[in-house]
Amino acid sequence: MSFKPPATGTTQRDIAQALALSRSTVAFALNPKHQHKLPPGTVRLVREKAEELNYHPRREAQILREGRSHSIGVVFRTPIYHAQHEGASLLAQEALARGYQPTAIDLQWFNRDVDAARRHLLDSSPDGAILNNLRDEEAKAWEQFLRQRNIPLVSIGEVIEGESDSTIIGADRTRAFRELTRHHLDCGSRNVALILPHRMESGVRLLPPRPLLLQRLAGFREAIEAAGGTVEADKEVSRIFQLAPPQKRTNKQAIRGTVLYLCLDDNEAGNVFKVGYDYVMKAHRSGELPESLICSNDDIAGGAITAAIELEIPIPGRLKISGADDASFSAYCGVPITTVRPPTRQMVQMAIDELMARMEQRHAAPAPCQIVMPYELVVRRSTCHPAANRGKKAAPVSA
Numbered sequence: 307m308s309f310k311p312p313a314t315g316t317t318q319r320d321i322a323q324a325l326a327l328s329r330s331t332v333a334f335a336l337n338p339k340h341q342h343k344l345p346p347g348t349v350r351l352v353r354e355k356a357e358e359l360n361y362h363p364r365r366e367a368q369i370l371r372e373g374r375s376h377s378i379g380v381v382f383r384t385p386i387y388h389a390q391h392e393g394a395s396l397l398a399q400e401a402l403a404r405g406y407q408p409t410a411i412d413l414q415w416f417n418r419d420v421d422a423a424r425r426h427l428l429d430s431s432p433d434g435a436i437l438n439n440l441r442d443e444e445a446k447a448w449e450q451f452l453r454q455r456n457i458p459l460v461s462i463g464e465v466i467e468g469e470s471d472s473t474i475i476g477a478d479r480t481r482a483f484r485e486l487t488r489h490h491l492d493c494g495s496r497n498v499a500l501i502l503p504h505r506m507e508s509g510v511r512l513l514p515p516r517p518l519l520l521q522r523l524a525g526f527r528e529a530i531e532a533a534g535g536t537v538e539a540d541k542e543v544s545r546i547f548q549l550a551p552p553q554k555r556t557n558k559q560a561i562r563g564t565v566l567y568l569c570l571d572d573n574e575a576g577n578v579f580k581v582g583y584d585y586v587m588k589a590h591r592s593g594e595l596p597e598s599l600i601c602s603n604d605d606i607a608g609g610a611i612t613a614a615i616e617l618e619i620p621i622p623g624r625l626k627i628s629g630a631d632d633a634s635f636s637a638y639c640g641v642p643i644t645t646v647r648p649p650t651r652q653m654v655q656m657a658i659d660e661l662m663a664r665m666e667q668r669h670a671a672p673a674p675c676q677i678v679m680p681y682e683l684v685v686r687r688s689t690c691h692p693a694a695n696r697g698k699k700a701a702p703v704s705a
Contacts, residue, residue, distance in 0.1 A: 316356075317361075318332045318361075319332075321355050321359060324355055324359065325355055327348075331344065331352070332352050335349045335353065336352060336356060336361075375430065375431040375433055376405060376406055376433065377406060377407045377409050377430050377431065377433060378401050378409065378432055378433065378434050379411055379430060379432035379435035379457075380397060380398070380408050380410055380411065381411040381427070381435060381438065381440065381448055382394060382410075382437075382440065383414055383439070383440060383444070384412055387603050387604075387633070388604065388605055388634065389604065389632070389633040389648075390439060392634060392650070393439070393462075393650045393653075393654065396650060396651055397436065397654050397657070397658075398410075400654050400655055401658060404658055406433070409430040409432060411426060413444070428455070433458075434458040434459060434662075434664060434665045435448075435459045435460075435661075436460050436462065436657055437449070437459060437461040438462050438463065439463035440461070440463060442516065442517055445461055449461070458472075458661060458664035458665050459661070459664070460472060460475065460657045460661045460664065461474045461475065462474075462475050462476070463476060472664075473657075473660040473661075473675040474676050474677070475653050475657050475660070475677045476677070476678055476679070477648045477653065477678065477679050478678050478679065478680055479521040479522055479630075479681070480522075480524045480525040481525060482646040482648075482680075483500075483521070483522045483524075483525030483526050483646075484524075484525035484528045485681075485683055486525070486600060486628055486644075486646055486683065487525065487526050487528075487563075487600060488533075489628070489683065490598040490626055490689065491529065491533050493598070493622070493626055495597040495626055496535075496562065496597060497562050497596045497597045498561075498564070498597065498598040499565075499566055499598070499599050500563065500564070500565050500566065501568055501582065501585065501599065501600070501601045501602055502519045502522060502565065502567050502568070502602055503569075503570055503581055503602055504570060515547070515567070519602070522602055526563060526565075530562075530563035533561050534560075534561060535561025535562055535563055536563070537549055537550065537563040537564075538552045538562065538563070538564060538565070539551075539565040539567070543567045552564070564596065566585065568581050568585060578605035578606055579606070579609035582599075582605075582609030582611075582613070583610065584609075584613075585610065585613075586609075586610045586614055586617070586625075587613050590613075590617050590619065595619070597624075597625065597626065598689075599625060599628075600628050601627065601628065601630065602629075602630060603629055603633070604629035604630065604633040604643055604645055605629070605633065606629065607629030607636070607643050607645070607688070608629070608639055610627050611627055611640060611688060614641075615640050621687075621688055622687070622688060626644075626688065626690075627641075627644075627689070628644040628688060628689055630645055631648060632646070632647035632648070633645075639688075641688045642686035642688060643688045644684065644685050644687075644689040645684050646681040646682065646684065647681060648679075649679045649681075660675070
């Protein structure tokens with residue numbers, strides 16, 4: 307009579323019964339740390355039977371036995387940019403490669419019910435957690451919540467100002483956008499615009515900018531002002547960013563930087579391409595198209611390039627366009643996009659390394675640690691002709 311696993315799921319005791327082996331032999335065979343104690347044939351026999359019976363180790367038993375769940379909580383908000391999706395995927399792959407099951411906590415899934423999101427995370431009994439590109443205030447709240455429960459954590463993305471006992475891994479966006487702006491100026495542009503996207507919330511047209519946007523603006527502003535130019539914006543945006551209002555140009559050779567704070571419609575929040583597309587269409591109709599357009603990310607830049615192609619605006623002859631984050635599609639657009647590439651894979655690997663170290667020192671008091679890594683400038687045809695860049699190697703943005 308063939309063995310049938312119980313409806314509640316196969317256990318190690320069931321496998322032992324099916325093979326007429328002891329429970330301890332099965333436990334050793336299924337535990338990589340103890341497999342060497344058994345003959346290879348026995349290990350193979352047990353593993354084959356476990357697979358045949360669809361055996362899966364019970365997390366509760368694993369936690370009781372080892373004191374660990376071998377899971378990592380990953381807390382994030384649904385990314386709307388391609389590069390963020392790619393980064394989240396790399397994070398999951400790296401966790402799995404280290405033998406940890408990632409438990410995804412997407413704050414969008416819980417419809418702003420933070421308590422439900424936290425309960426879901428605790429249900430998985432994570433050994434540690436990674437906060438991935440959360441907003442500043444969200445990251446602070448989650449850091450406090452995890453610290454109170456003695457769950458080690460590492461943050462990727464925004465630097466949390468003030469006291470923090472977690473490792474924070476970010477990239478130097480200020481230096482990246484300073485070098486990107488310099489690149490546009492070196493290409494001969496004197497009228498340069500920077501697009502900063504903004505998600506509309508609760509009917510409020512303009513909310514205070516996030517630190518990530520301020521870092522981009524700081525780099526842009528430093529490069530423009532270092533070249534002797536001025537940075538300006540319309541009345542409402544200049545008030546928010548403390549910039550000069552637009553002035554009448556008397557010298558066409560003077561360098562001018564314009565900051566555009568463009569809202570994302572709630573209904574179009576997942577379609578960031580539309581921001582760049584709509585801006586180029588509108589600026590072309592009004593005759594206010596700049597010589598260079600620096601976009602906060604490659605998605606916006608891709609939309610701007612699509613609009614320029616439809617309007618038959620020469621790129622980069624009439625309009626130079628760049629993005630940021632080097633999303634996978636940016637090298638394969640109708641016009642390949644000049645961008646700045648973050649060290650995403652290295653940041654993810656470092657985050658996992660740091661988290662594992664903190665999990666080993668759970669009861670210690672690790673010193674706060676802030677790691678800022680450089681971007682790399684990647685020049686493509688959206689800002690220069692192919693011949694102009696032939697034989698040149700992209701230089702790191704950070705010293």
